[in-house]
Amino acid sequence: MPQVRILAEQVRFVSVETDSFKTGRISVSMALPMDEKMAANSLLIYLLKRSCKEYPDFSLLNGKLDELYGASLSAGVTKIGESQVLSLSLTCLDDRFALTEESIAEQCAELLAGMIFSPNCKSGSFGADNLNAEKRLLIQRIEEELNDKRTYAFNKCIEYMCANEAYGKDKYGTIEEIQNVKMADVYSAWKNLLSTAVFQITVVGSASDKIADIFTKKFSKIERNPVKPETVFIKRGRHFNRYEETYPVNQGKLVIGFRAGMENSRDNIHAITVMNDIFGMGTYSKLFVNVREKLSLAYYCWSRLVASKGIVLVEGGIDTDKEKKVSAEILSQLSDLRNGKTDPEVLESSKRSLKEKYKFTTPEGICAWYAAQVLEEDIVTPESVAEGVEEVTMEQVCEAAKKLSIDTIFMLRAQEEAEDED
Amino acid sequence: MKIKQLTNEKLGETVFCAVHPSGLEIRVMPKKGYDSAYAVFGVKYGSIDTALQKESGEFETIPEGTAHFLEHKLFESEDLNAFERFAKTGASANAYTSFEKTAYLFKGSDKIEESLEILLDFVQNPYFTQETVEKEQGIIGQEIRMYQDLPDWQVMFNLLRALYEKHPVRIDIAGTQESIAEIDADLLYGLYKNFYNPANMVLCVVGAIEPEKVFDIVEKNIKETDGRKIERKFEKESAKPVKDYVEEKLSVACKQFLLGYKEDVSGPLLSLEDELASQIMLEAIAGKSSPLYKKLLDEELIDLGFGTELFNGFGFSCVMMGGTSADPDKTVSILRSEIKRMQKEGIDPVAFERAKRKTYGRMVMGYNDIDDTANLMMNLYFNGYEPFAELEACKNITLEKAQERLAVLKEKSSAVSVISPIE
DSSP states (O other): EEEEEEEEETTTEEEEOOOSSEEEEEEEEEEEEEEEEHHHHHHHHHHHHBSSSSSSHHHHHHHHHTTTTSSEEEEEEEEEEEEEEEEEEEEEEEEOOOSOOOOOHHHHHHHHHHHSSSBBOOTTTTHHHHHHHHHHHHHHHHHHHHHHHHHHHHHHHHHHHHTTSSSGGGGOOOHHHHHHHOOOHHHHHHHHHHHSSSEEEEEESSOOHHHHHHHHHHHTTTTOOOOOOOOOOSOOOOOOOOEEESSOSSSSSEEEEEEESSSTTTTHHHHHHHHEEEEEEETTIIIIIIIIIITTOOSSSEEEEEEETTTEEEEEEEEGHHHHHHHHHHHEEEEEEEESSSSSHHHHHHHHHHHHTOOOSSSHHHHHHHHTTTTTTOOOOOOHHHHHHHHHHHHHHHHHHHHHHEEEEEEEEEEHHHHHOO | OOEEEEETTTTEEEEEEEEETTTTTEEEEOOOTOSSSEEEESOOOTTTEEEEOOOSOOOOEOOOTTTHHHHTTTOOSSSSOHHHHTTTTTTTEEEEEEESSEEEEEEEEESHHHHHHHHHHHHOOOOOOHHHHHHHHHHHHHHHHHHHTTTTHHHHHHHHHHHHHOOGSSSSSOOHHHHHOOOOOHHHHHHHHHHHGGGEEEEEEEEESOHHHHHHHHHHOOOOOOOOOOOOOOOOOOOOSSSSEEEEEOOOOSSEEEEEEOOOSSSOOOOOHHHHHHEEEEEEEEHHTTTHEEEEEEEETTOOTTTEEEEEEEEEEEEEEEOOOEEEEHHHHHHHHHHHHHHOOOOOOOHHHHHHHHHHHHHHTTTTTTHHHHHHHHHHHHOOOOTTTHHHHHHOOHHHHHHHHHHHHGGGGGEEEEEOOOO
């Protein structure tokens, strides 16, 4: 069971003390509403990662990380429900392995806290060069993510499905918004972050008391007015729509978006998790066994549950001209799932497999599990979810499947060969 | 079986090694404080094996993509397939094929011994029919298509095809639509019989398991075969690349490039010292804290995805560097001239020490992960090394050695691969 402490208003410190690993992990998650400030927030997190007051240059900061035995620093922007969550994380060698008497974990915590609270910022400016560089890098990052057509189609389906909800927006903000961000916007985003974001500091490893003290001191100087982001849950798909785009690629990508009938991120979560797993996650799942193994229609065809928004997405890489056949098969498998046409052994397989998935074997895995709960009122352990999953019955699986309602289809079509030549 | 114990004191880890009479190598690292175990059963048969040595010693050509195809087919069985069997223990099972090997693996915390038996059993008992082989052609066909659309994959294989004229490292791991069409059940059974014999295989297990249990299970489950170690044929490649520039247009938003330096290797394998010295050298000259990286970033020529890599295996070795760039030509010309300058002026000793420390730290960190550790142990075995050899080798790398490895990068042996957007 992790230790949970509150360091300041809406600042939670979650630590898992362990000496099982050779590394430790410290991660700071900062949750903000998805509003017009998203682009500025995204740029901010990468500026904070670029340098800080103590190491005011990209190379100096990276040099320091190398000296800390190759500590690895990462920044991230994700959507958790309708919240934009910024994060800064460090993985470092455990103190036991240092070549000299030093605490790597404490140095890393100081460094991480310094990056957030004492950035490389003079009189309201992070430096025009730095901002421009991060704008360029962020736009390139977005473009690179879109180079992978699987990700592109997946995001596109969500964009259409949630066009009238905040969730339909890109996690980074749009390219145009990023281009228009001004220095003052980033500075106010930083002020806003310290004051209003919901924070969670997650630590896996040793020295957690000292790390908590380091962050407590920093927050004691901040006036907090936290704003908790809220997510809209739509229980049923209202009107079914299909969208398509054509690209000169080899393989088509089909994405089907469903509403899961959830009212909040933990609503009926155990049954929905098992249902989704049987539908299209495991090698025993309906989609794997039928779409792939029986019909050879795809190399991958799986379903993903996004509990923080109450949606399920099914995706597959397929031949464009087989779209109808594949979607019909997916829906027919869903119908079997609803009608209880599932081998009881598959339910057991799913429970066993899920139980394994909740056994994390790396500090990163453990840390990510807890960090993802930044917006939840209370922290749940993987063990308690495993227990919940164990209790799920076939009837509950069928009921959960009946609540899935189709909302949107997005098809990325591969241009036919003949059109391919100029 | 005689069991040998190897301990690395600093790391606090011990590996138990043994050789089964069949020739199978077994390496086990029990880990305290872990609930799960990861096991990998590997065979020295990968995509570069496009020829099979017959008993007469002669080599016979085989279609591209057979190792990967067999990997897919071994999961099948007359009764329950391997996935169905693992579903009963809860372990998550998978497999992958790389240039030099095929690996079958599982990870689980419950019924680990049973899972291990399933792993050994399904890999040793092929069962497929002409009909199911044909079905698999459809699935693998989709897999090939998927990779053809991935720019990261294409930019690398285009580079390999530009650098290597004959070496099969230039072919795609899954083969091509045409080559997999040539594969049938008889061919696969024949290849299976040759490559999948214990003398050509290794089993590595890491995590929550007693070594004695693993050895017991091996004793009971490994079949004696008349198998022999498979030798690969080393053919010296010309030092020159086939082409010095290749470009492909794909449906992407931004340009991507890889600059590759082919090494004129005189034998099939680099030494571990050479490998590590190259890694440290690359980190020192072009890592995230290097002046070169900063310069390229400041000039808006690269992004944070820029990286370098030593890419080597049986009969091939090259250094690759690249990423996304608005101007690959300019970036490549800066990289080339900076490399030349550093070859003349030498690597900054401070940068070298920092890079060495980072490389060492990252290697120690890797032992956290039971997956990574088991795969590392397998790779060390296939390349002829004892466990932990890489940590010792890393400590001994000197600045002079790194300098030597930098000198290996020759401009006339280099090539550039670019992916650019379709207009």
